[in-house]
Amino acid sequence: MMCEACDYVKMLQSHGLDPTPLREAVLRSVGQESRPLAAAEIMAAVRSRMSINKVTLYRILGLLVEKGLVKRLSAGDRAFRYGMGETRHHPSHPHFLCTECGVMECLDPELLPVDIKKCRGKGKRVIKHVDVRFEGICERCAKVDTE
Amino acid sequence: MMCEACDYVKMLQSHGLDPTPLREAVLRSVGQESRPLAAAEIMAAVRSRMSINKVTLYRILGLLVEKGLVKRLSAGDRAFRYGMGETRHHPSHPHFLCTECGVMECLDPELLPVDIKKCRGKGKRVIKHVDVRFEGICERCAKVDTE
DNA sequence: ATCTACATGCAACTAAGTTGCAAGCCAGAA
DNA sequence: TTCTGGCTTGCAACTTAGTTGCATGTAGAT
Numbered sequence: 001m002m003c004e005a006c007d008y009v010k011m012l013q014s015h016g017l018d019p020t021p022l023r024e025a026v027l028r029s030v031g032q033e034s035r036p037l038a039a040a041e042i043m044a045a046v047r048s049r050m051s052i053n054k055v056t057l058y059r060i061l062g063l064l065v066e067k068g069l070v071k072r073l074s075a076g077d078r079a080f081r082y083g084m085g086e087t088r089h090h091p092s093h094p095h096f097l098c099t100e101c102g103v104m105e106c107l108d109p110e111l112l113p114v115d116i117k118k119c120r121g122k123g124k125r126v127i128k129h130v131d132v133r134f135e136g137i138c139e140r141c142a143k144v145d146t147e
Numbered sequence: 148m149m150c151e152a153c154d155y156v157k158m159l160q161s162h163g164l165d166p167t168p169l170r171e172a173v174l175r176s177v178g179q180e181s182r183p184l185a186a187a188e189i190m191a192a193v194r195s196r197m198s199i200n201k202v203t204l205y206r207i208l209g210l211l212v213e214k215g216l217v218k219r220l221s222a223g224d225r226a227f228r229y230g231m232g233e234t235r236h237h238p239s240h241p242h243f244l245c246t247e248c249g250v251m252e253c254l255d256p257e258l259l260p261v262d263i264k265k266c267r268g269k270g271k272r273v274i275k276h277v278d279v280r281f282e283g284i285c286e287r288c289a290k291v292d293t294e
Numbered sequence: 295a296t297c298t299a300c301a302t303g304c305a306a307c308t309a310a311g312t313t314g315c316a317a318g319c320c321a322g323a324a
Numbered sequence: 325t326t327c328t329g330g331c332t333t334g335c336a337a338c339t340t341a342g343t344t345g346c347a348t349g350t351a352g353a354t
Contacts, residue, residue: 018300018301020301020302022301022302023301038341039341039342040340040341052302052303053302053303053304054303054341054342055302055303055304055342055343055344056301056302056303058341058342058343059301059302059343060301074221074222074223074224074280075221076221076278077221078225078227078310078311078340078341079340079341079342080225080341080342096272096274098272099275105272124286124289124290125243125245125252125283125284125285125286125289126283126284126289127243127281127282127283128246128282128283128284129281129282129283130279130280130281130282131223131279131280131281131282132277132278132279132280133221133277133278133279133280134274134276134277134278135274135275135276135277135278136272136273136274136275136276137272137273137275138272139271139272142271142272142273143271165331165332167332167333169332169333170332185310186310186311187309187310199333199334200333200334200335201310201311201334202311202312202313202333202334202335203332203333203334205310205311205312206312206332206333207332225309225310225341225342226309226310226311227310227311
């Protein structure tokens with residue numbers, strides 16, 4: 001979820017994380033995008049401005065996820081996507097995965113059709129959250145296909 | 148989805164697949180379970196009765212998925228789960244993943260809260276299907292935790 | 295000056311799945 | 325019968341995404 005208003009340094013500090021250049025760059029890369037990114041995409045984004053090691057990236061992502069600043073999404077393929085965590089400004093929302101090009105997009109939170117409360121309490125299992133993923137062909141791929 | 152009524156040999160044949168012993172065993176292993184299985188679980192199930200190679204298993208699973216007999220589900224971790232494909236008797240349904248033990252369970256189709264038709268036509272992307280996954284702690288793990 | 299904690303990097307490893315190629319088998323053609 | 329082509333299976337090597345172990349660097353505390 002794009003967010004120019006976010007102060008990444010403050011976000012890191014308020015979660016007890018030293019705002020190192022790499023952490024800030026990783027969080028910024030995720031925050032500036034309008035869609036969740038795969039680790040490889042984040043790495044490319046960070047590397048366009050500074051040097052970062054694969055392991056460091058994964059460790060930073062792990063930290064950010066642990067603190068809730070970033071959310072790790074399963075994409076239906078074997079690579080996770082990383083998007084901004086939920087806040088007032090970024091409410092929980094479903095995602096769309098293009099099965100042709102693998103790009104994941106965020107959908108309107110209004111589209112999230114699940115009343116999680118209705119689902120809790122059925123049986124004794126504890127439901128923590130729901131993950132709704134639509135799959136199909138994205139606009140770009142659909143256009144290319146019909147050309 | 149458990150199904151004692153299914154005739155696995157006929158299912159294979161009606162989809163143009165030679166009903167070899169291994170294919171039948173794989174399909175049966177998936178069909179007899181009440182929850183989607185990871186490839187490693189299917190392999191263990193098949194191997195309890197006959198010998199099968201990893202590659203052969205994945206190839207058979209690939210075939211079954213291609214024919215729609217089996218559905219490949221993303222579990223939120225990096226391993227796919229395989230469950231029976233949708234039919235009249237096995238309608239589309241949401242799943243539950245225990246983040247503690249990794250077991251995936253099938254939920255009541257009634258719980259699938261998405262009206263896929265409402266979502267089509269928004270924008271120009273093509274939506275093929277929805278994947279709804281609840282995450283939390285399963286009954287077994289919840290019980291162990293409170294002991 | 296040294297000690298400790300944390301941040302980062304490099305190399306090696308892991309898990310899940312895939313690819314390439316060879317061997318076995320069976321049906322139909324010659 | 326033998327030969328052929330096509331399918332099914334197996335083995336080894338590879339790939340991708342991510343993880344672990346260990347070494348180095350750097351900053352602040354003692």
